[in-house]
Amino acid sequence: MPRYSDSHAAQGRGLISLEGNCKGGRDSDAYLQFTGRKVLVLLFMGLVIIVVSIFSIASGVYSISPADVIEVLFGGGSTMERTVVWSVRAPRIAAALIVGSALGVSGTVMQCVLKNPLASPYTLGISSAAAFGAAFSLAASYFGLFSSGLVGEVLGGIYGMAISAFVWSMVAVMVTVSLSKLVSTTPESMILTGVALGAIFSSALSSLQYFVDDTTLASMVYWQFGDLSKVNTIKLGIMAAATLITSIYFVHKRWDYNAMEVGDDVSRSLGIDTKRTLIFTMVLSSGVTAICISMVGIIGFVGLMAPHFMRRVIGGDHRFLIPGSMLMGASILLIADSIGRLAFVISFPVGIITSFLGGPLFILILSRERRKTEG
Amino acid sequence: MLSVSNLNFQYGKTKVLHEVSFDIEDNAIVSILGPNGVGKTTLLRCLCNFHRPSEGCMTIDGNNMTDLPIREMAKYIGYVPQRSRASRTTVFDSILIGRRLFIKWSVTKKDIDLVWEIMDALNMRSLALRFADEISGGEFQKAQIARAIVQEPRVLIMDEPTSNLDIANQHRTMHMICDLVRSKSISTVMTMHDINLAANFSDKLLFMKDGRIVSYGDKWMINEDLVKEVYGIDVDVIEHKGTPFVIPRKEQADACLSKDNGSGRPEA
Structure with missing residues (x-):
């Protein structure tokens, strides 16, 4: 048995113990400072969201001072102020925060498990599938399908739209995941698949719109505008519960996501069931997206922008990226909704604002990335 | 075993x-x-x-x-x-992933100490806070080895x-x-x-x-x-400092070169 440089080995081990004690403390401190800075960024974002939320609640046709908003939130204020805050503005702000968080975290985990920086519920066609699902539920009610019995009870109303949106979004997920596993797809081809799926579901949606009456058609078209004014307490509760449950799963899997970024073989060698994690992640992220979309309509680009921005700010460590993307998604939607509500004569649907802001901004980021790569 | x-x-x-x-x-x-x-x-x-x-x-x-x-x-x-892919995480964190099996909710001192120990042994402590997608291919390879050893x-x-x-x-x-x-x-x-x-x-x-x-x-x-x-291929095997050493024969190398045809392409 060869004895390779035993002295070298002994020297090496000596070095570890000596330097480990001397320099280790300093470097460990540097690492803790480094991670601490990321926590500070997250806390700062949380603080910004609270401040912007208060100012957003305060602003509108009936203006309330931020101090009065805080008073109302803690149970004080006049009847009028309480009505405006609790019945009109707070639910809308809450919806922005919940839906933004849900879309932000969904985009993050989708990009990770599909190893595709362009993946998001919107670009993968999942939002279009959910939109079709919701319209399908409205059309089914119009044509009198599932009109009786327990099925009719369940599939009618907002629950029916949510269930139908979820089921159809799962169809889109299955197509995307199967293609990514069966065929060797590049990030671009996966997005093109999403574009194709979006086109198929859009034409199917147009077909449904062609056959329904004016009232149902108006409901379908109005529903497609992502608009946070549609929410009520029940819808908020459902969306909050779905976001909370899925986020807990995603946070629980943060180390698995860090490993999966490196590659499937490495993740499997670390004891991670990559197939199971991929399927659970896609089902849950698409599910929470579908639930939110069925409640507030289509809101594009948030799932794409939030993780992209946060990766640039705090890196790709999912311990920080997941909460960071939730906070960023919430911030984007909160600011976009506030702009839509306050900057125009009439209240503008937030889905239109995010697409107007997100599309060009994303093209700008992509071109910068390309220049960086070429440079 | x-x-x-x-x-x-x-x-x-x-x-x-x-x-x-x-x-x-x-x-x-x-x-x-x-x-x-x-x-x-x-x-x-x-x-x-x-x-x-x-x-x-x-x-x-x-x-x-x-x-x-x-x-x-x-x-x-x-x-x-x-x-393998280099992710947008620090070299330290990309090695720490190797402790995945042992990490319950948060990272323990043992996990962190082990990562430092292996980084020291591979002489890569100075890379700890660099992003894994910004280091050289060789350094990344060492980080991959370190990740597997901390497992x-x-x-x-x-x-x-x-x-x-x-x-x-x-x-x-x-x-x-x-x-x-x-x-x-x-x-x-x-x-x-x-x-x-x-x-x-x-x-x-x-x-x-x-x-x-x-x-x-x-x-x-x-x-x-x-x-x-x-x-x-034909080689000579000599003993060098207590280890066999394989050297391709010159005629072997010449044969390979003649096949090259001077154009970078093998002869038909």
């Missing part, structure tokens, strides 16, 4: 591994050698349970490896692929661990790896292309050709006939 008996594997109808059998002892360093496409990487992937063999048996500490759940396998086998496996499996390294770094890194795995009592199986490097740093060498084992033994089994049989 790790035993492979009559292993067969096929991709569809193409048989890649034929009746492969060998044993690896505790703390041994084994290099798998052979030309491109003989099934070296496939054999490694079978050992990691990434591929299910069509026939044969693999055991580790008496446990049938194909029956082991994925988490149990991770306690035995650490894997370093030839290539504390019984067997470390590496696919061409020195493929991204220059000659100085090849020797330096192999020294560091060998010292580290011996100090941690980890057995090592790796594929290599450089016979001399493998002979320098391995306890045993396993030569493969066409999916079969041609020879398995210590470095002194290397001779002209074995290299001719496996690689089809």
